[in-house]
Amino acid sequence: MRVASVLLLSVALAGSAMGQPLAFGSSDDVLELGSSIRPEERFRAAGYLGPAYLPDTWRGAGRLEVEALAGRLSIGLGGTVHSGDNGLYAPEGDELYDLARLVRYVRLNSTAADRAYLRLGPTERVTLASGALARGYRTTSAWDERSIGLEGALEAGRFRVAGFADDVLRLDGVVGGELEVDLDATVGPVRGIGVTVAGVHDLGRTGITGDSSLTGVEVVARGTLPGIGPLDLEPYATHARYLGQGSTLGGGVRIGSENVGDVFRGSVGAGVFASTPGFVPGHVGPFYSISNATERIVDDRGFFESPRRIELAGTPLDSVRSALDLVLDVQILAFGRFELSQHYRRHIGEKTASAFAFRAAGRLPGQGRIEFALERQDFRGFFDLIQDLGQLNTLVLDVQVPVGRRGVVFVRSRYGYRRLTDADGLEDDDRFLVERRFEPLIGVRLGQ
Template identity: 60%
Template sequence: MRASRFLLLLVLCAPLAAQPVAFGSSDDPLEWGSTLRPEDGLAVGAGVGPAYLPDEWRAGAHASLDASTGRFSLGLGQTIHSGDSGLYGPEDDELYDLARVLRYARWNAVPGQASYARLGPTQRVSLGVGALVSRYRTTTAWDERRIGAEGSAGTRTVRATAFVDDVLRADGIVGGEVTLRSGLRVGPVTDLGLTLGGVHDLGQSGLSGDSSLTGVEATVRGAYAGLGPVLLRPFVTHAQYLGKGGTVGVGVDVGAPNIGDQARARARVAVFASSGRFVPGHVGPFYSISNATDRIVDDGSFYAPGVASELAGTPLDSLSGGVDLVADLRLIVFGRLEVSQYARRHIGDERASSYSLRLAARLPDNGLVEFGLERQDFRGFFDLIQDLGALNTLVLNVHVPVGNRGMVFVRSRYGYRRLTEADGAEYADGPPRFLVERRFEPMVGLRFGR
């Protein structure tokens, strides 16, 4: 037993100063600076080729820059497409389009200084055990992505994380949490800690009422280190949307937060019992375009002539109570590889299950590959593989080196676009409405640098 605990201390509980941050995009392998010890470097690239969006072929051009020095790293990039008498409409219809050239600007955690901050489109933000916020992003409708901020700082006993999804407009999502580790022990469970978190939608009116969204969450967790090199952290959580519904969840995290300063692995399983007007992870990958005001239009009804358009998804206020089973798996090789999968099976009257898969790797000679899938608004496993539904996103991004400097880019995105006056008078005014958009962009170009 003493030997197993000693091994656990060496392998899993490396010096806390060297612990990598696990929040938002802090460890995204496709962003420079996500390694435990970032390296200085500079790379620029450009490419041209045809592009299919949303329903016709156009000309496309892409340029990018990645740079890193010390703890700071920066990524810029933009793809533009030809349109009627200029650029494709959503790419030059507002001043905000200039800001969207920013992919990320990061202040990275390094050994001895574990603070982290990032400016750029919100990609994968979760709070606590995911009862309120799970994999939230603003890139589901790519041309409407916002420049957000996220950060984390603290010590061994106290750590705070926070995010805002739009620093240029005061109508986005804000959230955060504080974790206090007491070091207390109850039986075989040690290092008891308390996490208090919250989220609020600034775009909804007030702190309560049918159109508001304010959530609070409290989680108690500990550590059980009696299984050799495996760390178990059982938890119990309660989350509530003010004026709406709530949930109680129990579960366990199994894994290693730091394997030899090279990787992180985690598996989380949990059960949530929720009242009506609540579903775990409601502020998730589709929330930015499917909430109390913004909605997705079912594409089947939109393209059917003479049929009134229907809205996809079930609003929070229409959800009845239910039970959710969650399995969340994630492997990170710092700065190189991510394999993650999230599945939530909702047992209730509505189609409210959720699924996510991401495979991302940075390859030698500036190559990379990324595959991402998000599904929502389905019931069980057979619905997942048979019924595509209306709430889906898919990203396939491949950069293949050719020769010394050449690069072939293949980008495919199944997401959403905002409907405008050109799509019909009924969408010219009123709450934003979004429709499925399919993009395919094969390009060739050059890339210089590391």
């Protein structure tokens, strides 16, 4: 927890002027207050009632949510309760940790003078360095099992440090961090040469031998070439390794700008990774918390057959062979207002280990908001992506629309996972099954 201690101290020393959000984790998430470059103090609250479909039956639902922003501090609290056979839907009230899950986020936001950021809440979108080790890591793919994490970043002179711990209450999850140093060196046309060292470690899952199931390290060298107008051309080269597993050599280029007119940032990046057996880029990703060395996703096609067949989905890291991966990333972000991003990694090898992510999210007038987010993994090529849902995929569609002066309609569709229990006739509680949710709710709102 040394990284967390350093980040807490850094935030305590930071100033009060607001600045462009740092690009780490959820720091620039447009659906969280405090991500705007010119935030205003505000308070919002809403309550909802309505039906809900989960899992495989209709229930009653009630939801409360509160958001507030004052100075550098922003807070988002909220949760939904559903009716069940004996009161509440069992996964929402079976442990004390469920109270902590009411925290959506508690943030201390970055400033113009002192570039520091800290966030408490479920880990949603952490990427380290080039993304070779961790890309889009989250603990919300199984919604009822999400954990409360801590993430933060600090920029000071030529140095930038960032890190995360995905479960600060139980201290048994994934931790990681990165240190970036601007060497202020120039080689030929390449200027602003810098080096980033990153690492990730899984505290909570051990292999059969009792050793850590995953520890990874990465070193990235990058620079800047003259671009067009406000756009820079940034080539990079990287080497990453999972200890006791495999490694990769990669490189690529990114064109874009971190800040255009204090309005938005945007970039397009492409890269290629050549990996040895036991390595796939971005393995610590959106499905890692439920598909790893000990926890696995159950193929629902066999689970509901008679007789039941228990088959596991996903591609274990130790079964991956040597391969090439081609990567394409696109992001357009209007600070605090709108985001459009896409990630596509084409795995060229024996296994079906490609990955895809897409997100479009924005805030609407009058406390409205919309989010469409899709994650796919464990497919082969583009045609497999569009023809077959597969077993490793999540989808979120949230729409909140104001109606009249105080009314609001909130519709949430979620395609994710739930933990299997003894009630499902499965003794192994480290298995997850697909879950579909649909919640059309209506309510009233306060604030601005």
